[in-house]
Amino acid sequence: MRVVGSSPPTLEAEDKVAGRTRYLPDEVVPGMAHAKVLRSPYAHARLVFIDASPARALPGVVCVLTRDEVLADPRVGNLYGYVFRDAPLVAIDRVRYQGDIVAVVVAEDVHTAEEALELIDVEYEELPRLLDAEEAMSPGAPLIHDRMYPIASELHPIEGTNVCHRSTLETGDVERGFAEADAVFEDVYEAPPVQHCALELHAVIADVRDDAMTVRTNCQAPFPLKAELERIFKRPARVIVSYVGGGFGSKSRDRIEAVVAAASNLAKRPVRLVLTQEETFLAGYIRPAFKCWIKTGVTRDGIITARSYRFITDAGAYAITGARSANNTVKVAAGPYRIPNAFVECFAVYTNKPPSAPYRGLPTTQHTMAYETQMDRIADELGIDRVEIRKRNLLKDGDIHITGDLIRSSHVAECLDGAVAALSGPAPAGDEQTLRGRGFGCTIKYTLTPPQPSVESEAAVELGADGRFEVRAATVNIGQGSDTTMAQIAAEALGVGLEQMRVVHSDTALVPPDSSTTASRSTYHMGNAVLDAATRLRAEVLEVASGLLEEEPDALRLDGDGVRLASAPERRVALDELVAANGAPLLQYGQCEVGGEYVDEQGKRYPVASTFWTFAAAGAEVEVSRETGQITLSRVSCAVNVGRAVNPVSVHKQIEGGLGMELGPTLFERLVWDGDGQLLTSSLLDYPLPTMSTMPRYETALVEPGFPGGPYGAKGMGEVGSVVLPAAVLNAVYDATGVRFHSVPLHPEAVLRALEEAGEAANG
Amino acid sequence: MRNFEYAQPATASEASRLLADSDDTLALSGGTAAVVLLHLGLLRPSLVVDLGGATEMQGIERPNGGMRVGALTTIRTLETSAAVAVAYPILAEAASQVGSVRVRNAATVGGAVAYGEPQTDVPAALIALGAEVEAQHGDSRRSLPLADFFHGPYETDLAHGEIVSAVSLPAPQARTGGCHAKFTIGSMEHKPVANASAVVTLDADGACLAARVVVGAVGPTPLVAERAASALLGAPIGEANAREAARVAAEDAEPIDDLRGSAWYKRRIVRVLVERAVRRAAERAAA
Numbered sequence A: 001m002r003v004v005g006s007s008p009p010t011l012e013a014e015d016k017v018a019g020r021t022r023y024l025p026d027e028v029v030p031g032m033a034h035a036k037v038l039r040s041p042y043a044h045a046r047l048v049f050i051d052a053s054p055a056r057a058l059p060g061v062v063c064v065l066t067r068d069e070v071l072a073d074p075r076v077g078n079l080y081g082y083v084f085r086d087a088p089l090v091a092i093d094r095v096r097y098q099g100d101i102v103a104v105v106v107a108e109d110v111h112t113a114e115e116a117l118e119l120i121d122v123e124y125e126e127l128p129r130l131l132d133a134e135e136a137m138s139p140g141a142p143l144i145h146d147r148m149y150p151i152a153s154e155l156h157p158i159e160g161t162n163v164c165h166r167s168t169l170e171t172g173d174v175e176r177g178f179a180e181a182d183a184v185f186e187d188v189y190e191a192p193p194v195q196h197c198a199l200e201l202h203a204v205i206a207d208v209r210d211d212a213m214t215v216r217t218n219c220q221a222p223f224p225l226k227a228e229l230e231r232i233f234k235r236p237a238r239v240i241v242s243y244v245g246g247g248f249g250s251k252s253r254d255r256i257e258a259v260v261a262a263a264s265n266l267a268k269r270p271v272r273l274v275l276t277q278e279e280t281f282l283a284g285y286i287r288p289a290f291k292c293w294i295k296t297g298v299t300r301d302g303i304i305t306a307r308s309y310r311f312i313t314d315a316g317a318y319a320i321t322g323a324r325s326a327n328n329t330v331k332v333a334a335g336p337y338r339i340p341n342a343f344v345e346c347f348a349v350y351t352n353k354p355p356s357a358p359y360r361g362l363p364t365t366q367h368t369m370a371y372e373t374q375m376d377r378i379a380d381e382l383g384i385d386r387v388e389i390r391k392r393n394l395l396k397d398g399d400i401h402i403t404g405d406l407i408r409s410s411h412v413a414e415c416l417d418g419a420v421a422a423l424s425g426p427a428p429a430g431d432e433q434t435l436r437g438r439g440f441g442c443t444i445k446y447t448l449t450p451p452q453p454s455v456e457s458e459a460a461v462e463l464g465a466d467g468r469f470e471v472r473a474a475t476v477n478i479g480q481g482s483d484t485t486m487a488q489i490a491a492e493a494l495g496v497g498l499e500q501m502r503v504v505h506s507d508t509a510l511v512p513p514d515s516s517t518t519a520s521r522s523t524y525h526m527g528n529a530v531l532d533a534a535t536r537l538r539a540e541v542l543e544v545a546s547g548l549l550e551e552e553p554d555a556l557r558l559d560g561d562g563v564r565l566a567s568a569p570e571r572r573v574a575l576d577e578l579v580a581a582n583g584a585p586l587l588q589y590g591q592c593e594v595g596g597e598y599v600d601e602q603g604k605r606y607p608v609a610s611t612f613w614t615f616a617a618a619g620a621e622v623e624v625s626r627e628t629g630q631i632t633l634s635r636v637s638c639a640v641n642v643g644r645a646v647n648p649v650s651v652h653k654q655i656e657g658g659l660g661m662e663l664g665p666t667l668f669e670r671l672v673w674d675g676d677g678q679l680l681t682s683s684l685l686d687y688p689l690p691t692m693s694t695m696p697r698y699e700t701a702l703v704e705p706g707f708p709g710g711p712y713g714a715k716g717m718g719e720v721g722s723v724v725l726p727a728a729v730l731n732a733v734y735d736a737t738g739v740r741f742h743s744v745p746l747h748p749e750a751v752l753r754a755l756e757e758a759g760e761a762a763n764g
Numbered sequence B: 001m002r003n004f005e006y007a008q009p010a011t012a013s014e015a016s017r018l019l020a021d022s023d024d025t026l027a028l029s030g031g032t033a034a035v036v037l038l039h040l041g042l043l044r045p046s047l048v049v050d051l052g053g054a055t056e057m058q059g060i061e062r063p064n065g066g067m068r069v070g071a072l073t074t075i076r077t078l079e080t081s082a083a084v085a086v087a088y089p090i091l092a093e094a095a096s097q098v099g100s101v102r103v104r105n106a107a108t109v110g111g112a113v114a115y116g117e118p119q120t121d122v123p124a125a126l127i128a129l130g131a132e133v134e135a136q137h138g139d140s141r142r143s144l145p146l147a148d149f150f151h152g153p154y155e156t157d158l159a160h161g162e163i164v165s166a167v168s169l170p171a172p173q174a175r176t177g178g179c180h181a182k183f184t185i186g187s188m189e190h191k192p193v194a195n196a197s198a199v200v201t202l203d204a205d206g207a208c209l210a211a212r213v214v215v216g217a218v219g220p221t222p223l224v225a226e227r228a229a230s231a232l233l234g235a236p237i238g239e240a241n242a243r244e245a246a247r248v249a250a251e252d253a254e255p256i257d258d259l260r261g262s263a264w265y266k267r268r269i270v271r272v273l274v275e276r277a278v279r280r281a282a283e284r285a286a287a
């Protein structure tokens, strides 16, 4: 291979570094007006009265969207959501969290819009608020929604409660498994909500006309959004996504596109909204609060006989996507282990907090934290080496996963060895001020997989009049370098160099459909579609050349200069000449079908529970201050079975980025509300984020056995770097201090208090 | 952010007059705090007076062996100035711990002082050095000890329309050392849990002749820890008296519970920081 496996700089790198790349907040559309959102000051209240006429009277105000305007327009639906349809465009009769959308002002400029917000007269009647998922689940808790409206078939709300989704996964006989165990371990783990804090703020410019609408946004799923906008507004929609400055799940299925479109529909002109960082904290999607109960039975030798696992995520006020995010991790919640008897139970629960979203790996991160820190406890209490006990249980190729899926490319033991080897050297020793330790963990990650075979991604590759190839792929270039990856895959298949390629991305009018840029899915799914299209196009190019050169296609070679006869290279046709002779550009489509069953060589059938499973391991070396409780990560290792790295440098950086991002929620990030549901961490002044000064040294390693079915053997890996970090850090902190923590973040105060109890603090 | 009028007068006295002219005016120096407050809607002035045009408030002078730092001097200049490094290394040290280079390039000494935020680093070090603050109202100027300047969180001795024009420091003493220590959760850009500045002077035998200890972020203003300073006097500074100073400084601190930690935790941090600052200051004084 020439292009796949090499690491050219990403195609847009120079433009980005030079500041030439245009992001959505930079865009100006002729005639556009500016929107600002009036948000609920209360966590839960009845909307008694709203009168926007004083705001409408302010000079410079174009219009104000309230429930009255939404309900009055028969061409505008009032509920948003294509996974769970429960979010009104603006509040109809209730507000369900502090920051919920009450009205939208459209004005000639942002300042006027902001001023007008204060002129809207609103009367609320406060309702009892539920800020904790367990409390919201308790019998008799007031209901946050009067009815449930799941769209995705896998979602199962419990009517008459706040549980918007419950699901289970069971294999074997758990009771028997516990009875067979020599020891049973039970632990409870918790993690608070955090904000994704993508560098680029969420922005939308909507232009809704009578017969069509165009929405520019920096979302992660342009095609599903297009379909949802068409359903709500009953007219054809075009969704355009430019370069996106990070999303991590926060831009996956938000309702603000629909809200701004409704405002544009009312204003009858293009309307732009850019959320502020503070609005993102108050009302953007968040990683939900999480709690789990894990019970594991093991033999004396550390072999797992049974595991039962129950977890609750706080879906927030609207289950637009949070319920499905939780459900998407049920399959991996028991870990990368052979477990003969398993029971997993998932709850997603409405509360009066902001809606929840996936956060780089969904709650897989929290599951991993639970099963991997418990695994260290089991090892220590049974007197078995912490790496050895894992190896006795880790899934190998040929094992059957708890979903019934056949494991076909695990190599997780190799990943573990890699993560351990990367932190080799004498065990770090503590001293008077500092305790030091190392910890490790492994994980398994799922990607969105339909139960029945279906095409989830399509792509096109065209040979244009200029003799260059254009890849058209809906994958959102969100900083991960997807354009380059797709161009590399196409160039490899065509047999040309990367300089022959250009990429058009994520404009629904220009590229074929794709489900989303989430769940680490693009390299596999879109990569396969691009590979398919490029392979077909190569055949077509040779076919056309065969006519021109009057030689069999098999005797021809395609390269950067054109098509030539293998045996007589001087007989050639240049690519632009070839297109000219053909009379039109050459265009081919490709697709990626996933889901259904896998049939092995003996003809045995297995359900494909995940199109690919991503396995990884990570290690952390920590320093814990005995004076302040502060934890510093000195080195972090991570090894991932990526199948094959299309662009190794991008893959390494993607892993590092994930580790660096998760460092925050592991050590200090958390969203905090007071008892009234008022957000206290309402801006970056009160919400610390990791920066270069907190970064450890990274040692990343790739395991590349190749994955059959992946484009050139590649699997997805965009999220897995972050997933193991909290587990590895918690294990390292135990190694250093002898204290087992059951929650994150490891706020220095909590650590110091624990050290003090354990007699490990300095100057106590 | 609301619309406002903007002016950039060429002199301090004109700036002061513009600020005094109406009720809702705001002075702007580096803008690292002011712009955040405007953005959050916490301040809604009708007129913003940019002090940056009053070039007389720029620059560092050395009158009588001391130092006069113009209000527009950036924190980055304090950090990198050779004169500061030689005469008042603690000031360079405190400056180097403020936020990030981008923040330090914009933020000014005048802004850091006038803002009156109890968490701020540079004022703590300035108080430990015995600084005086110069305030200008129209054409009239006055001077007062910086230790007396702060009245509460974001409240200072400045009258409406009065601006900070400079900060001045007494001439450095022999056998004197200082240290500024801070503790932040997360990254350096975040507000500190606490900070501590110590300046000590030793006599020829190494006994502590004079000491000033200031702790920040653990009270409504930077607190001058007088009992801590007294605990150091008359003897060489070592583990025992440094710890005692740290203990009483923590006792005298007035922290509150907030997102950065409980009052208990902040007192613990004060102890760590004061002990560290005092001992390092003594080592530097002896060197």
Ligand SMILES: Cc1cc2nc3c(=O)[nH]c(=O)nc-3n(C[C@H](O)[C@H](O)[C@H](O)COP(=O)(O)OP(=O)(O)OC[C@H]3O[C@@H](n4cnc5c(N)ncnc54)[C@H](O)[C@@H]3O)c2cc1C
Pocket: B026, B027, B028, B029, B030, B031, B032, B033, B034, B035, B051, B071, B097, B098, B099, B100, B103, B106, B107, B108, B109, B110, B111, B112, B113, B114, B115, B119, B120, B121, B122, B158, B162, B163, B164, B165, B188, B189, B190, B191, B192
């Ligand atoms: C990301 C970030 C990180 C930071 N980290 C730290 C840190 O680690 N340690 C720390 O100490 N600080 C830190 N700060 C705060 C920063 O030091 C202060 O914001 C700064 O000192 C204020 O100076 P300025 O020139 O920017 O003031 P401005 O923002 O311009 O003004 C601040 C206030 O003082 C008033 N004002 C300004 N100049 C004068 C004057 N000459 N006379 C009268 N009134 C005046 C203004 O009206 C305003 O109310 C940080 C700030 C940011 C944004």
